[in-house]
Amino acid sequence: MSKSTSKPITLKQVAAAAGVSLSTASRALSGKAEAYRISSTTEKSVRDAAKKLQFSPSLLARSLRSQRTKLWGIVLPNIANPFFAAIAREIALTAEENAFSVLITDSQENSETEVHLVEQLLARQIEGLIVCPVGIRNQHLTKIAKQKLPLVLVDRGFDHKDLVTVTSDHRAGARAATKLLLESGHRTIGILQGLPDTLPNTERLVGVREAFALQNIAFDPALIAGNHFDETSGYQAAGKLLSEYPEITALFAFSNQNALGALRAAGELGRKIPDDLSLIAFDDHPFAAYLAAPLTSVNQDVSQLGRVAARLLMGQIKTGALPEERQHRIPVQLMIRASIMKIG
Amino acid sequence: MSKSTSKPITLKQVAAAAGVSLSTASRALSGKAEAYRISSTTEKSVRDAAKKLQFSPSLLARSLRSQRTKLWGIVLPNIANPFFAAIAREIALTAEENAFSVLITDSQENSETEVHLVEQLLARQIEGLIVCPVGIRNQHLTKIAKQKLPLVLVDRGFDHKDLVTVTSDHRAGARAATKLLLESGHRTIGILQGLPDTLPNTERLVGVREAFALQNIAFDPALIAGNHFDETSGYQAAGKLLSEYPEITALFAFSNQNALGALRAAGELGRKIPDDLSLIAFDDHPFAAYLAAPLTSVNQDVSQLGRVAARLLMGQIKTGALPEERQHRIPVQLMIRASIMKIG
DNA sequence: CTAATATGCACAATCGATTGTGCAAAGGGG
DNA sequence: CCCCTTTGCACAATCGATTGTGCATATTAG
Structure with missing residues (x-):
C-alpha cells in the first residue's frame, strides 16, 4: 500500500503543466494575480492546469509558511x-x-x-x-x-x-431548583453532589444554600453526599443518605447521571417517586419526560x-x-x- | 495580542544555545546521536538547552518533511x-x-x-x-x-x-427482536424504520423479514413507516400506523429516538405500554431501564x-x-x- | 613517522507552499 | 530614435524540521 500510494499533486506540477514558475502559479491560484500583474491568460492556464490535475494545496506547507x-x-x-x-x-x-x-x-x-x-x-x-x-x-x-x-x-x-x-448559571439554577423543593414543603433535602471543588459543583452548592437562606430555613451540610457526576456516585450517595436519614423527602441530583443512580437506589429501597420521594436533577435529558416519574430538572442550554x-x-x-x-x-x-x- | 505573542522556541535557537549546528541538535534530540556519532557531551548540552528553553518541536515542520x-x-x-x-x-x-x-x-x-x-x-x-x-x-x-x-x-x-x-450485526439483531415479538404472540407488528436505503435500515428490514419467514408468518410491508432515525420520524410513523392499523399490538422502533417518538404518540393515543401496546427498540440507552415501561431493546456494542x-x-x-x-x-x-x- | 581509519560535527538539500525583489520585454512620450 | 515607465513573470529566501554527505581533527596501525 505505502509503495503504490499515489502522491498528491503539488503546486510544482501545476506550474510545470502550465509552463510557469512556482511563484506565478501560487499567485494565480490564490487570487493575487492582479496584485502581482499576472496576465489573465496566464492565470487561466494555471487554473486550468490545477483543475485538470485536481490540485489541492497542502495545508501543511501553507501553515508552515504562513x-x-x-x-x-x-x-x-x-x-x-x-x-x-x-x-x-x-x-x-x-x-x-x-x-x-x-x-x-x-x-x-x-x-x-x-x-x-x-x-x-x-x-x-x-x-x-x-x-x-x-x-x-x-x-x-x-x-x-x-x-x-x-x-x-x-x-x-x-x-x-x-x-x-x-x-x-449553576448558582441560579440550583437556587431555583431548591426553591421549588422548599415551596413544595420539603425541608429535609438530600443533595447528590458531583465532583467536589469543581466550579459547577461549588456554585450549585452556593445556590442551594442561598435558596435555604432566602426562606430562612437552616441547611444541614450532612445531607450532602457524592463525589462524582456519574451514575455510581449518585447510586451510592442516594443509598447512603436514604439509609442514614430516612426522613429525607426529596433529593436534588447534581447531574442526570446522579439522578439515574438515585432512581436505582430508591427503587431498591422501595421508595416510589414521587409518592415516597421527590427528585429533581441538574441537566435535562431527552428521556427525562418519559421516565416512570417524568423527571423535573434544570435544563442547561x-x-x-x-x-x-x-x-x-x-x-x-x-x-x-x-x-x-x-x-x-x-x-x-x-x-x-x-x-x-x-x-x- | 497578536503582536506580543511570544513565538515558540525553534530548534535553531536550541542549536544556537548549545553552540552546535541545526543538524546536530536535531540528531541529539531525536535519539540518533549514536548513529551519527554525536558525542555524549554534545548530546547532553543540546538536551539541556532544549529543556531550559522548553523546546517543543513543530509537528507542522516535522510532518512536512517526513x-x-x-x-x-x-x-x-x-x-x-x-x-x-x-x-x-x-x-x-x-x-x-x-x-x-x-x-x-x-x-x-x-x-x-x-x-x-x-x-x-x-x-x-x-x-x-x-x-x-x-x-x-x-x-x-x-x-x-x-x-x-x-x-x-x-x-x-x-x-x-x-x-x-x-x-x-443489524440483521441478527432485528431478527432476534422480531422473533421475540412473534414468540410473544404478536402478529401485527408495526415497523418504525429509520433512514431508508442506509445499510443499517436495510439490514434490519431483512432481519425482520427473516424472522417472519422462519416462523412461516406473512409479513405485511404496509406496516413499515418512518424515514429517519430521529424522534420526529418515530412520532409521526407511530401515529400514522396506530391510527391506520388499530389492530397493531407491537411496535419495533429502529432507533431509541424512534422509540421515544413512539412513546409520545402512544401516550397521546391513550395506549399504555406494555398493556395496550408492546414496544422494542434498536439501540439501548442508559435511561431505558428507568422508563415508565422499562424498554426492551437491542443493544449495540x-x-x-x-x-x-x-x-x-x-x-x-x-x-x-x-x-x-x-x-x-x-x-x-x-x-x-x-x-x-x-x-x- | 606516515598513511589509514575513526570520530565529531557542519553544510546544504528537502518537504510544499508564500512572498519580496529583480530583470527582461513591451509600450509610450519627447 | 532614445529613455522611461509599465507589464509580466522568474529567482530565491523563508517557515522549522530531517537527513545524506563531506570535511576536518584525532586516533591507531604499520
Whole structure:
C-alpha cells in the first residue's frame, strides 16, 4: 500500500503543466494575480492546469509558511458524554463555518492527561484552544493565556482575570431548583453532589444554600453526599443518605447521571417517586419526560454553551484581543414535570 | 495580542544555545546521536538547552518533511448523538495511544458536506480516515480507497471489495427482536424504520423479514413507516400506523429516538405500554431501564464498534495493507425488560 | 613517522507552499 | 530614435524540521 500510494499533486506540477514558475502559479491560484500583474491568460492556464490535475494545496506547507494552521484544539473530560458531545458539536460547526478544523481530545477526567493533551495540541500550533478543565491543575492554562494564545474555558472555569469562561448559571439554577423543593414543603433535602471543588459543583452548592437562606430555613451540610457526576456516585450517595436519614423527602441530583443512580437506589429501597420521594436533577435529558416519574430538572442550554465558547474563541482570533467580558453565564431553565410532590 | 505573542522556541535557537549546528541538535534530540556519532557531551548540552528553553518541536515542520502527519480524520453524521459520540471517543482514545491526533468533523447527515469535509481532511494530509457515510454518495470514498489511503467505514457501509467496514450485526439483531415479538404472540407488528436505503435500515428490514419467514408468518410491508432515525420520524410513523392499523399490538422502533417518538404518540393515543401496546427498540440507552415501561431493546456494542474501527485503521497504517477480512460485524445483545407483553 | 581509519560535527538539500525583489520585454512620450 | 515607465513573470529566501554527505581533527596501525 505505502509503495503504490499515489502522491498528491503539488503546486510544482501545476506550474510545470502550465509552463510557469512556482511563484506565478501560487499567485494565480490564490487570487493575487492582479496584485502581482499576472496576465489573465496566464492565470487561466494555471487554473486550468490545477483543475485538470485536481490540485489541492497542502495545508501543511501553507501553515508552515504562513504560521496559521487554521486549527482549533478542544480538550473535554469525556466526549462520549452527551453534554460534552453537544458542546463539541457546536464548536465543530462554528469552526467549519470559519474554515477551521478541530482537533478534539478526551482527557478522561484526568489532569495529567489534560496537561499532556494541551502540550500536544500546542505542538501542532493550534490557533485557539477550548478546554473544559478537569479542575485539579490550572497552571498550564494560565500559562497559555499569558502566551496570548486564544483560550476559552467552558462549563468549568477558574476565577482569573485573564481567563475567558463560559458556564451555565449553576448558582441560579440550583437556587431555583431548591426553591421549588422548599415551596413544595420539603425541608429535609438530600443533595447528590458531583465532583467536589469543581466550579459547577461549588456554585450549585452556593445556590442551594442561598435558596435555604432566602426562606430562612437552616441547611444541614450532612445531607450532602457524592463525589462524582456519574451514575455510581449518585447510586451510592442516594443509598447512603436514604439509609442514614430516612426522613429525607426529596433529593436534588447534581447531574442526570446522579439522578439515574438515585432512581436505582430508591427503587431498591422501595421508595416510589414521587409518592415516597421527590427528585429533581441538574441537566435535562431527552428521556427525562418519559421516565416512570417524568423527571423535573434544570435544563442547561448546552448548544448555547458551545456556540458562545466558539464565538468567543473566534473573536479573540480575529481581533487579537480578549473580550471585554471574561465570565459568560448562560441562563438555565427549570423543566417542571412530575417527580416532585407537594407535602406538609 | 497578536503582536506580543511570544513565538515558540525553534530548534535553531536550541542549536544556537548549545553552540552546535541545526543538524546536530536535531540528531541529539531525536535519539540518533549514536548513529551519527554525536558525542555524549554534545548530546547532553543540546538536551539541556532544549529543556531550559522548553523546546517543543513543530509537528507542522516535522510532518512536512517526513510526510507523516500523525493525523486521523473522522466524519460522523452528528457528533452530538451519543451513539456517534461513543464511537468518536473510542477512536480518539486509540489514536492517543498511538500518538495520533484526530480531526473530528460533523457532516450533519448531509452528503455534500461529507464530501467537502473529506476533501478538507485530505488537504491536511491525514494518514487515515474513518467515516460513517451519510450514504447518498460514495464515489469520494471508493476513490480514497483506490488511492490507498487507509479508510474504515463505521456503522454504515457499502458492499465494495476494497472498503473496510465495521457495523453491528443489524440483521441478527432485528431478527432476534422480531422473533421475540412473534414468540410473544404478536402478529401485527408495526415497523418504525429509520433512514431508508442506509445499510443499517436495510439490514434490519431483512432481519425482520427473516424472522417472519422462519416462523412461516406473512409479513405485511404496509406496516413499515418512518424515514429517519430521529424522534420526529418515530412520532409521526407511530401515529400514522396506530391510527391506520388499530389492530397493531407491537411496535419495533429502529432507533431509541424512534422509540421515544413512539412513546409520545402512544401516550397521546391513550395506549399504555406494555398493556395496550408492546414496544422494542434498536439501540439501548442508559435511561431505558428507568422508563415508565422499562424498554426492551437491542443493544449495540458501540464502544467495540469504535475500537475495532480504530484498530483496523491503525493496522492498515502500520502494515500498509488492507486487512484480510473487509466486513466486520459486531454482535448485538437483546436487553429484555418490561415493554413487551405476551398475548394470544 | 606516515598513511589509514575513526570520530565529531557542519553544510546544504528537502518537504510544499508564500512572498519580496529583480530583470527582461513591451509600450509610450519627447 | 532614445529613455522611461509599465507589464509580466522568474529567482530565491523563508517557515522549522530531517537527513545524506563531506570535511576536518584525532586516533591507531604499520
